[in-house]
Amino acid sequence: MANQVDALYIYLLVVAGFMTALxxxxxxxxxxxxxxxxxxxxQQIEGSLILEITWSVIPFFVMLTxxxxxxxxxxxxxxxxxxxxxxxxxAKQWMWKIEHAEGQSExxxxxxxxxxxxxxxxxxxxxxxxxxxxxxxxxxxxxxGRYTTAWFKATKPGHxxxxxxxxxxxxxxxxxxxxxxxxxxxxxxxxxxxAVAPLRETGKQLFSALGCATCHRFDVQGRGPNxxxxxxxxxxxxxxxxxxxxxxxxxxxxxxxxAKIVNGFKPVMPTFQGLVSxxxxxxxVAYVKSLAQPPPGTxxxxxxxxxxxxxxEKMQVQ
Amino acid sequence: xASTVIPANRAPAPTPKLNYLNNGHTLKSWLLTTDHKRIAxxxxxxxxxxxxxxxxxxxxxxxxxLTPQGDLMxxxxxxxxxxxxxIIMVFFFLIPVVPAVLGNFLVPLMxxxxxxxxxxxxxxxxxxxxxxxxxxxxxMLTGGVDTGWTFYTPFSTEYTNTKIVEAGLAVFIAxxxxxxTGLNFIVTIHRMRAPGLTWDRLPLFIWSNYATSLVMxxxxxxxxITIVLVAVERLFHLGIFDPRLGGxxxxxxxxxxxxxxxxxxxxxxxxxxxxxxxxxCFARKRVFGYKFVALSSVAIAVFGFLVWAHHMFVAGxxxxxxxxxxxLSFSVGVPSAVKVFNWTxxxxxxxxxxxxxxxxxxxxxxxxxxxGLTGLMLATIGIDVHVTDTYFVVxxxxxxxxxxxxxxxLGGMHFWWPxxxxxxxxxxxxxxxxxxxxxGFNLTFFPQFILGYVGMPRRYWQYPPEFQALNVLSTAGASxxxxxxxxxxxxxxxxxxYGKIAGANPxxxxxxxxxxxxxxxxxxxxxxxxxTWEAYNYDEIPPWERRAPVAx
Numbered sequence: 001m002a003n004q005v006d007a008l009y010i011y012l013l014v015v016a017g018f019m020t021a022l023x024x025x026x027x028x029x030x031x032x033x034x035x036x037x038x039x040x041x042x043q044q045i046e047g048s049l050i051l052e053i054t055w056s057v058i059p060f061f062v063m064l065t066x067x068x069x070x071x072x073x074x075x076x077x078x079x080x081x082x083x084x085x086x087x088x089x090x091a092k093q094w095m096w097k098i099e100h101a102e103g104q105s106e107x108x109x110x111x112x113x114x115x116x117x118x119x120x121x122x123x124x125x126x127x128x129x130x131x132x133x134x135x136x137x138x139x140x141x142x143x144x145g146r147y148t149t150a151w152f153k154a155t156k157p158g159h160x161x162x163x164x165x166x167x168x169x170x171x172x173x174x175x176x177x178x179x180x181x182x183x184x185x186x187x188x189x190x191x192x193x194x195a196v197a198p199l200r201e202t203g204k205q206l207f208s209a210l211g212c213a214t215c216h217r218f219d220v221q222g223r224g225p226n227x228x229x230x231x232x233x234x235x236x237x238x239x240x241x242x243x244x245x246x247x248x249x250x251x252x253x254x255x256x257x258x259a260k261i262v263n264g265f266k267p268v269m270p271t272f273q274g275l276v277s278x279x280x281x282x283x284x285v286a287y288v289k290s291l292a293q294p295p296p297g298t299x300x301x302x303x304x305x306x307x308x309x310x311x312x313e314k315m316q317v318q
Numbered sequence: 319x320a321s322t323v324i325p326a327n328r329a330p331a332p333t334p335k336l337n338y339l340n341n342g343h344t345l346k347s348w349l350l351t352t353d354h355k356r357i358a359x360x361x362x363x364x365x366x367x368x369x370x371x372x373x374x375x376x377x378x379x380x381x382x383x384l385t386p387q388g389d390l391m392x393x394x395x396x397x398x399x400x401x402x403x404x405i406i407m408v409f410f411f412l413i414p415v416v417p418a419v420l421g422n423f424l425v426p427l428m429x430x431x432x433x434x435x436x437x438x439x440x441x442x443x444x445x446x447x448x449x450x451x452x453x454x455x456x457x458m459l460t461g462g463v464d465t466g467w468t469f470y471t472p473f474s475t476e477y478t479n480t481k482i483v484e485a486g487l488a489v490f491i492a493x494x495x496x497x498x499t500g501l502n503f504i505v506t507i508h509r510m511r512a513p514g515l516t517w518d519r520l521p522l523f524i525w526s527n528y529a530t531s532l533v534m535x536x537x538x539x540x541x542x543i544t545i546v547l548v549a550v551e552r553l554f555h556l557g558i559f560d561p562r563l564g565g566x567x568x569x570x571x572x573x574x575x576x577x578x579x580x581x582x583x584x585x586x587x588x589x590x591x592x593x594x595x596x597x598x599c600f601a602r603k604r605v606f607g608y609k610f611v612a613l614s615s616v617a618i619a620v621f622g623f624l625v626w627a628h629h630m631f632v633a634g635x636x637x638x639x640x641x642x643x644x645x646l647s648f649s650v651g652v653p654s655a656v657k658v659f660n661w662t663x664x665x666x667x668x669x670x671x672x673x674x675x676x677x678x679x680x681x682x683x684x685x686x687x688x689x690g691l692t693g694l695m696l697a698t699i700g701i702d703v704h705v706t707d708t709y710f711v712v713x714x715x716x717x718x719x720x721x722x723x724x725x726x727x728l729g730g731m732h733f734w735w736p737x738x739x740x741x742x743x744x745x746x747x748x749x750x751x752x753x754x755x756x757x758g759f760n761l762t763f764f765p766q767f768i769l770g771y772v773g774m775p776r777r778y779w780q781y782p783p784e785f786q787a788l789n790v791l792s793t794a795g796a797s798x799x800x801x802x803x804x805x806x807x808x809x810x811x812x813x814x815x816y817g818k819i820a821g822a823n824p825x826x827x828x829x830x831x832x833x834x835x836x837x838x839x840x841x842x843x844x845x846x847x848x849x850t851w852e853a854y855n856y857d858e859i860p861p862w863e864r865r866a867p868v869a870x
Contacts, residue, residue: 008700009771016691023662023687027680030665034601035672042669044857047607047660055659056652063648066698071641073700078637093477127473128567130632130707134773137704141633143568144472145561148634161782165707165775167466169473170393173778256564273562 001077001152005137008069015062077138080151084119087112088199088282091122091129091142093168094175099282103196108177110162112154113187119151121247121285125278130166133179141166145255147247154181203287206280215269224269225262231292236263250285337740337837352437353840358423359738360444365419366807368410368451375403377800380762380793388780396779397464398480402454404467409489410451412723413581416588417499417534418447420730421527423738425503427831427838428521430512430847435505436498443498450492457481457488466777468578471559471570475551482552486545493538493545496584500534503527512830514849521829521853522598522611526591529615533580533587533622541577544570571633575626583622585719586686587615589726590657593679596729597661599827600676601668604854607660614653621650631702640699647697654690658683673825674748678729681756685721689714692767710770713763721759728755728806735810736824740836741817747809754802761795828854 034042087110088099099105112118122131122142131150132139140150154160164175182190197205207213215224231250234242238261243249252259254276257269276284338355342348348356378399382390391399422440426433434440457463463485465474474482507528511520547558548570557563559570598605605611627635627643635643661683670676692714696702705711735743765788770776774785781789823832828851834843851858 005700005704008698009695012695012698012701016695019691020687023658024684026662027665027683030662030668031670031672031680034665034668034670036602036669040669042602042856043667044604045606045663045667046604047610047663051659051663052607052610052656056656059655060648060652063651063694066694067645067648070698070700070702071644074631074640074644074703075637077700077703078640127477128470128633132707132773132775134704134708139632139703139706143561143634145567146634161773163773163775167397167468167470167473167777169464169477170397172397173388173393173775173780 001073002135002137004073004076008073011069012066015066077150080119080149081117084117084151086119086121086286088279088286089120089122089131089142090125090278090282091131091164091175092125092278093127094164094171096131096162096164096175096177097279099199099279100191101199101286102191103198103202104191104194105196105279108162109180110177111180111182111187111190113182113184114154114157115184117151117153119149121147121149121282123147123251123278123282127168128166129164129168129175132163132165133160134163135160136179139165147251149247154179157181157183157186199283199286200290201287202280203283203285203290206276206284207287210272210276212284223266225265227288228291229293231289235260237261238263238265247285247289250288251281254281254284335835336839337835338840339739339837341840350441352433352441354422354426354434354437354440355738355838355840355842357440357444358419361414361418361422361447362738364444364448364451365411365415368406369415369803370807371455372403372406372411373800373803375399375406377796379403380796382779383781383789384793386781386783386786393779394464397466397777398462400777401463401466402458405454405463405485405489407719408467408581409492410447410454412585412719413496414447414492414499415585416592416723416727416730417503417527417530417584418443418495420523420592420727420734421503421530421588422499424523424734424831425506425527426510427737427834427842428524428829429507429510429515430830430843430849431506431510432841432843434502435510436502439498440502443495443502446491446495446498450488450490450495453488453491454485457484468574469545469548469570470574471548471551471567472561472565475548475558476555476560476562483549486549490542490545493542496534497538500531500538503531504535507531512847512849515830518609518612519849519851519853520612521591522594522605522608522615523588523591525612526587526594526615529619530584530587532616533584533619537577537580537584537623540573541581544573544577547573568630568634571630572626575629576623579626579629580619580622582715582718583618585723586726587618589682589723589730590615592726592730592733593661593682594657595827595829596675596679596733597664598854598856599733599825600673600679601665601670602856603664603668604852604856605660606663606666607656608853610656611660614656617653618650621646621653625650628697628702629706631699632706644697644699644702648694651690651694651697654686658687658690673732674743674745674752675729675733677749677752677756678725678732681752682722682725682729684756685717685725685759689717689721692717705770707776708770709766709774709776712776713766713770716763716766721763725755728752731806731810733825734831735813736820737831737836737838739814739817740820741813742820742824743806743813743817744809747805751802751805751809754798754805756802758795758798758800758802762792762799763795765789765791765795826859828856828859 086101090097096108098110124142124144129142130139131142136152138150138152140148158181160179162177162179164172215222216227218228230245233245235245236242255273257271258267261267338353382396461481463480464478550556551558557565559565559567594605594611625647628647631640696714732743732748769785769788774781820836822835830847
């Protein structure tokens with residue numbers, strides 16, 4: 001990604017450099033050639049429609065190339081590959097807390113192996129922060145109350161600066177850290193060094209500890225929707241809208257359950273706002289995501305039609 | 319009668335001509351004046367004071383950044399210093415500077431009117447500005463604000479314990495000063511033009527102030543409402559922007575930039591108008607493509623309202639919203655480019671002289687071109703992700719706002735100083751200061767483009783040591799720049815007493831403001847002028863006046 005951004009940047013520099021040189025030189029030449037000389041007077045020229053059109057249209061098309069190339073790169077920057085390894089990031093005044101899917105957590109450091117597509121699922125516990133790694137040319141604001149994502153693939157081992165790029169208070173400039181890029185074997189050793197439960201397992205324990213499992217059942221129809229196979233699929237809501245059950249949807253459904261009621265269900269779920277920490281939320285989300293494929297021994301797929309009876313009907317009506 | 323006898327050895331004193339400056343000497347005659355020229359002078363004094371205050375904060379920033387460690391001041395102090403620098407420079411200097419000083423002085427003169435349409439509202443504008451200014455000074459002296467001039471939520475509403483509401487109120491009040499000025503200009507330009515002065519005969523400075531006024535009147539209320547919402551959330555904890563209370567932090571950014579991006583055009587458009595006047599006068603030519611230059615001001619004002627979200631490409635807006643705003647941002651580049659090309663073409667077959675105002679006009683074109691082109695880089699979303707919120711952005715907007723606005727303003731001040739005061743400034747000193755400003759500016763801000771691309775985020779109190787060399791260059795440049803700004807302060811004051819008497823039209827310039835005495839009488843013209851000529855009719859100026867004297 002860094003190479004692609006730099007290539008575009010060099011193109012922009014060349015075009016901008018050319019334009020600057022063109023304008024400066026023209027001014028210089030005209031300013032010298034038509035300097036005030038005794039006995040020579042200015043000649044009045046009205047203007048020229050052809051020139052006006054030329055110097056509006058040509059820059060416009062040059063800018064169009066900037067736009068298209070920039071949009072293509074931006075599209076890639078904003079679209080993580082499907083096989084990306086997910087890492088949760090919680091930003092807070094003034095530190096970065098990183099949680100790997102396998103359960104390791106670190107502060108102000110992120111260890112990754114070379115060649116791995118890493119997707120960052122980020123949220124903030126307080127104010128807006130911004131995850132900025134200049135070496136990877138990535139930056140994404142991290143907001144309270146929702147997830148934003150970014151991704152990168154590191155290609156060279158080493159330590160790279162991590163900065164907070166959105167002003168966040170007193171120690172904004174101290175809210176940095178390192179992205180530690182390692183050889184795969186080294187990384188495997190680092191990961192093995194700490195034996196912890198994977199994030200989805202922590203989430204699973206929370207899921208029963210918080211009582212989620214009493215309504216969101218996998219075997220029979222509960223008071224809440226069966227969550228198996230839900231992640232990243234369209235969900236029909238009570239008001240007729242269809243939303244994709246992405247990370248933000250799952251998160252919102254935990255914190256503000258009545259915001260988007262699944263069609264056919266009653267708004268009976270209490271809010272968990274203030275009852276679960278950002279880290280616990282991440283674990284719960286990781287768990288719900290792990291249910292995208294039905295775990296062995298659950299009746300997930302079978303109960304699916306029973307869960308959304310009204311959905312199919314309503315879709316037919318539409 | 320003996321008392322009327324004039325001693326033979328003394329020539330009779332010339333009748334002191336009454337002008338706006340000597341028509342009343344009491345403090346009251348200034349503080350309760352409704353003369354647009356006196357109000358312009360009041361503004362001149364007050365914006366200059368705020369400029370040096372904001373500049374003082376800039377010097378503190380540059381001194382702190384001389385070393386990578388945060389050693390000159392505490393982190394909290396540094397955050398307050400750059401916040402005050404931003405608030406003062408944006409709201410109390412850049413926004414009012416050209417419209418309220420030069421615009422106030424020149425709009426009625428240039429259209430052949432006695433005053434603005436609402437002279438008392440004009441005075442009220444200045445008082446609102448002063449009340450806002452006193453309030454922000456009070457905030458500064460009693461603890462300050464640490465949010466940056468952007469007041470981003472939820473930091474500003476729920477997390478900082480500094481004086482947000484008071485600072486917001488100061489900006490709110492100063493905002494009304496700007497709304498009233500805009501309103502006054504719009505009505506004046508519509509209703510009070512001299513007979514024969516049709517829209518296509520208006521000086522381009524008028525066109526650009528007209529476009530600016532539209533933005534002031536339409537945009538400023540939005541930021542006023544936004545500030546009220548911030549205060550409401552902060553004081554009563556109603557969930558508007560903080561997600562913990564059910565609000566949306568991005569809503570603030572949309573509202574804030576809906577005004578604050580067009581505000582950039584409030585700052586730059588009047589300076590563009592100044593540059594058009596300067597280039598025409600010192601090339602002795604009608605501005606090339608007059609209509610295109612005039613309408614490009616209006617186009618910039620209109621397009622300027624459609625590009626706000628380009629400040630938010632990494633803020634969490636949708637992929638497609640970002641693409642649309644990127645495209646629209648490029649479209650505002652076209653009318654800006656049109657202006658630069660037309661100014662350049664105006665030089666062709668001109669008769670160009672290089673008095674200080676013209677040097678500033680050249681400086682403006684150079685720095686604005688670089689500011690504009692780096693703006694295109696920022697509109698390119700793939701690049702913006704990397705360089706936004708870094709020193710690249712800081713460099714870019716200083717090229718536009720300081721390189722652009724201030725160069726235009728200083729050019730205009732030198733050009734119209736003889737009209738405002740009746741005295742010439744010292745040309746050699748002025749050229750030296752123009753050179754210092756140009757060199758110092760580039761040395762200060764060019765290294766910041768590189769700093770940004772290699773990754774130094776903005777608003778950093780301490781930074782990794784590898785960024786130091788470029789920061790040292792930048793601080794060195796800032797001290798040259800400071801000298802460049804202090805010089806005019808000194809020689810302008812000096813010229814009030816010792817400057818050469820200017821006469822009505824020292825530049826032999828076209829334009830109604832030069833057809834009255836310098837300084838002009840209180841009601842501008844002894845009789846209402848009737849305009850029978852096009853703007854910039856430099857070919858019709860009598861031959862013995864065509865060669866503009868080079869001031870010495």
